[in-house]
Amino acid sequence: MKIEEFTLERIQSLYENTVEYNLSDSGVHPYSLRELLTPEQQSQVLDVELGYGWTNGRTELRQAIANLHPNRTPEHVMVTNGSAEANFILVMSLLEPGDELVVFVPNYLQIWGWARAIGVTVKEVLLREELGWTPDLDDVRKAVTSRTKMMTICNPNNPTGAVLSRETMDGLVGIAREHGIYLHADEVYKGAELDQDEPPSFADLYEKAIVTNGLSKAMALPGLRIGWLVGPVEEIYTSWQRKDYTSITTGAVSEFVAEIAVQPAKRQEILSRSKRILRENLALLQRWVDANGDLFSFVPPKAGGMAFIRYAMSMNSTDLVHRLREERGVMLLPGDVYGMDRYIRIGIGAPAHHLEAGLERLAAFVRAQAT
Ligand SMILES: Cc1ncc(COP(=O)(O)O)c(C=O)c1O
Structure with a gap:
């Protein structure tokens, strides 16, 4: 089986732990166990039995x-090692060679890559910048055929931070229902909406919806490696059969901590922290874009830990990102990893002083190219 390199993850694996200013993450600055848990819970962790x-x-x-x-x-629930395993198992459970899958792009291209690798025909529907990075439903209707098995969307979106309106969500459900196809939504950024209430989950709008979620992004706990799928009982059972072939179980300590984190009051406390960090950093980013408006422009994200920024210079985005890292010690992601040159993705979940310093170096680098 051939699989295309997952360039987004590859670039991060290679460089993110050694660079001075890492602005390539899409989540929120993570918790420590000490910050997350009460002293009593911390001591309970010591008694967790490390079984399967x-x-x-x-x-x-x-x-x-x-x-x-x-x-x-x-x-209706299966717990996985990160939402990455949830997405992988979803593909291996519900898609077969010859099926068609509608993917909304730009997107985190994990499902896209696995589906293509196993011989699924992937049809891309563009999220339109002029519609605030949301889809035109007519494009969706044109992409769905009698062979379509599933649509998959990331909401809130990676990399743009766009959040679908309720009307668009209902429109997508209507199209899926009309064709009797699965509607998958990756909702790992849900709960980190910056100036609106948390939207509903697709799982609560459609009987054939399956959602991926987890603790890595809006919930700021990526090191727990806890994700999950929620969907119809039969499909969840099928995915559980695949899980026996992947990682068997998640970690006992992670499950103990996850159970604390997803209790409603604790979840809201965690999401409030995420939103506070993201709102402050987005204001900082907005000021920086305003001050450098001749070079950069963007549709501000409505949720999540990143912004997708268009730049004016002619340099290729991968070249820009590598040179910025090598010459100025700042790491971003190039639009190329989404198949969209002339954009960069900047993480806004890092500590503010970190983001500020990284942005200053980025502007200085780009201005130096222009002179
Ligand atoms: C949309 C989306 N889904 C899934 C993942 C995988 O995250 P994790 O396995 O840490 O939950 C990512 C990571 O960037 C992501 O952006």
């Missing part, structure tokens, strides 16, 4: 995740 546990996730954790949705039980 349940291959689809501890029942109590699946119940707590089910409680985030109306009318769901643990049978």
Whole structure:
């Protein structure tokens, strides 16, 4: 089986831990266990038995995740190692060679890559910048055929931070229902909306919806490596059968901490911290874009930990990112990893002084090229 390199993750794996200012992350500055847990909970961690546990996730954790949705039980939930494993298992459970999959782009290209690798025909529908990086439903209708098995969308979106309106969500559900196809949504950035209420989950709008979620992004706990799928009982059971072939279980310590994090009051506390950090940093970024308006422009993100920024110079985005890292010690992601040159992705979840210093160096670098 051939698979295209996942350039977004490859670039990060190679450089993000050694660069001086890493602005390539899409999540929020992570918690430590000490910051997250009460002293009592910290001492309880020491008593967690390091056994295998349940291959689809501890029942109590699946119940707590089910409680985030109306009318769901643990049978509608499978816990995974990060939402990355949830997405992988989704592809391996529900798609087969010859199926068609509609993917909205720009997007985190993991499902796109795995689907192509196993012989699924991937049809791309553009998220339109002029529509605030949301889809035109007529484009979606044109892309769906009798062979389409599933549509997959990332909401809130990676890399643009766009959030679909309720009207567009209902429109997508209407198209999926009309064709009897699955609607998958990766909702790992949900809950980090900056100036609006949290939108509903697709899982609560459509009987054939399956959602990926997890603790890495809006919830600022990527090191726990906890993600999950929520969907119809039968499809969740099928994905559980695949899980036996991947990682068997998630870590016992991670599941213990995850169960604390997804309780409603704790979840809101975590999301408030995320939104505070992101709002402050977005204001800082907006001031920087305003001050450098001859070079950069963007549609401000409505959620999540990143902004997708268009730049005016003619340099290729991968060249720009590598030179910026090598010459100025700042790491961003190039639009190229999304198939969109002349854009860069800047993480806004880092500590403010870090973001400020990185942005200053980016502007100085770009101005030096122009002279
Ligand atoms: C949209 C989306 N889904 C899934 C993942 C994988 O995240 P994790 O496995 O840490 O939950 C990422 C990581 O960047 C992402 O952006």
